[in-house]
Amino acid sequence: MTSIASANGIDIAYESFGSPGGRPLLLIMGLGAQLIHWDDRLCAQLAEQGHHVVRFDNRDAGLSTHLHDAGAPTPGGPAPYLLKDMAEDTAGLMDALGWQAAHVMGASMGGMIAQTLAIQHPDRVLTLTSIMSTPDLGVAPPTEAAREALFAKPVSTREEAVKQAVVTSSVIGSPGYELDREHIERLAGQAYDRCHDPAGVARQLAAIMASPDRTEALTRLNVPALVVHGADDPLIPLSGGQATAAAIPGAELKVFPGMGHDLPAPVWPDLVEAVSKLTAGQ
Template identity: 70%
Template sequence: MTTRVAANGIEIAYESFGSPTGRPLLLIMGLGAQLVHWDEEFCELLVEQGHHVVRFDNRDAGLSTHLHDHGAPMMGAPAPYLLDDLADDAAGLMDALGWPAAHMVGASMGGMIAQTLAIRHPSRVLSLTSIMSTPGAAVAAPTEAAMAVLMAEPAADRAGVLAQALRTWAVIGSPGYELDRERITMMAGLAYDRCFDPAGTARQLAAIMASGDRTEPLAGVTVPALVLHGEADQLVPVAAGHATAAAIPGARLVTYPGMGHDLPRPLWPDIVAEITKLTGP
């Protein structure tokens, strides 16, 4: 069941899995993505390993607050907010949950938010898992094909959104694994039905571009850290994963051949096992 709570001056929508007595683990999704993009089966695998899992919608995504008054940012205009604000949103959600601290798992932009949380709110972070992410937008450039699908004009209706999702994941998904067309279509439809706000995604992208490089402050992160990255990622190339791991003292890097900018279902057990090694029993 989705719940909305006040956090950092906005409302955040979230869902929880597992017993409140489990190890608290916050899942943070990426650009334009919603909490549903953390698959329920993936969440349950984490629960089986003793975690109390919460997935949530970032601001400007899903059922959380959308800053419609800001419109879609114009090129060169100030960003309506930064990754700092998205990290403070997550900390505010933890306040509402009664979590003094939690394990952080972030994917793509969610990894950037998790990194920022560890920098801004070190006492709130028990461990940091950064998946297919980067310490800065300029660390490793997307391929031309990946940039083309990222910057493509948003579809105008539900059918168009589903078709666009298939085109996008055919480019930035995992070439070492079969393209799961049925799941991609299902998830795209589910997300569209919850909320469709391309301008919100543009505001999130503006936040990424305006937030600067985290390499230097990440040197001060002292919690256990794990970096997971696909070796075939066209959107955030694996060099960014290496840079993330190099920036965080003691971070462990695990890369996956054939994995692109998604989480292939066959890798879920291994990814969950790696996270569980970090969070401990």
Template identity: 60%
Template sequence: MRATANGIEICYEVFGEPGGRPVVLIMGLGAQMIGWPEELIGPLVESGHRVVRFDNRDVGLSTHFTPADGQAPAPSYTLDDMADDTAGLMDVLGWESAHVVGASMGGMIAQALAIRHPARVRTLTSIMSTPGPRVGQATEAAMTVLTAPAPQDRDEALARAVETARVIGSPGYEMDVERVTRVAAESYDRAFDPAGTARQFIAIRRSGDRTEGLRGLSAPALVIHGEDDPLITLEGGTATADAIPGAKLLTFPGMGHDLPRPLCPVIAEAIAELTGRG
């Protein structure tokens, strides 16, 4: 499905019965909505939630800010603009407020949404994220794979996805090569735009630190982080939890910068417990 929100087109998908507790899932840097594991969405739906996932601007089937030939560079934006995209999608869905869950850059967007529009956020779940670009900085190996030159074709894109997963994924869990490859193939076929990912990365860098804004939040919050995350190290999660009053910090040994299938039911249960309180 498509919606016009905050002046752009957003591609989204909804799961669960009308009337369920509304949950918004926000994906991370360069990742499309299909990156959310079915093993996480399924338990959320089964526990009574109405779940929406969507493509952020500049990825997937949502609006891309590609400059036209001979025109000025693509307009710059920040995570605040992406948070407003999310609020606009909620307007289209008729949701005055929702439980907001973000992973990686999506966690940053979720934080920005809670700061900018506190009445719209019933609960906040920030997964493998950070309150600012200087906290939880990536290891050298993770940064190297993140900033590698863009793949030139489909085969290279699939191989790069597997390589990246090996570097930043969860060392305590066996990597699901079949799933990584499948999601990479579907993502490439939907929309391959490395420049869009680069613009999102610039948005992160331009957005500054959210620590002081997080200190003013009153919504119940859950912070989830892998203890072996090389892309946003554990410091990012602890700093997020320390900044939000009353936030619960849940960490997992062996979890890196991904959502391992065996942990998805546990994470879904923790989110459901939070939304029950919110």
């Protein structure tokens, strides 16, 4: 069941798994993605390990507030907001949940937001798990094919959205694992039905591009951290995960061979085990 929280001046849609008495674990999704992109089964596995899991829609995604009045960013123009603002949304959601602190896990742009949250509010992040992310775009440039997939022309129909999702996944997904076409198509259809806002995705991308390098700030963190990355990620290459782990004191780097810019189901057990070990220690 989806709930709505008022946070940082906007509405944020969220869902929870597991017992409210469990270890609080906040999941932050990536560019253009919605809370449903954190798979129900993965959330359930995390809940089974004693976590109270909350997944949510970032601003300009899903059922959370969309900043339509800001319009689509113009090339070379100012970004309507930055990752630091999205991190404040996250802190605001924690306030609404009654969480003084939480274990935080982010994927891709969500990893960037999680890093920023830990920098801005170090007392509120019990542990940090950064997945297929980077502290700076410059250290992990995408392949040309991945760049083209990222900047593909926005679609205008549900059918086009489903087709584009399959094409994108075939480019940036995990070459070491079979492409689950049926699941990708079903999820893309659900996401389109829930919300379709290309201008919102463009505003999120502008926030990523305009936000500063976090490397130096990450070196000052004192938080148990796990960095997860695919060895074959073409969108944010492994160098991004390596730079993240190198910057955060004591961070553990876990690399999955054959994994690209997604989370294939076969890696979930190892991921859940690593995250649970991290959070249980705090």
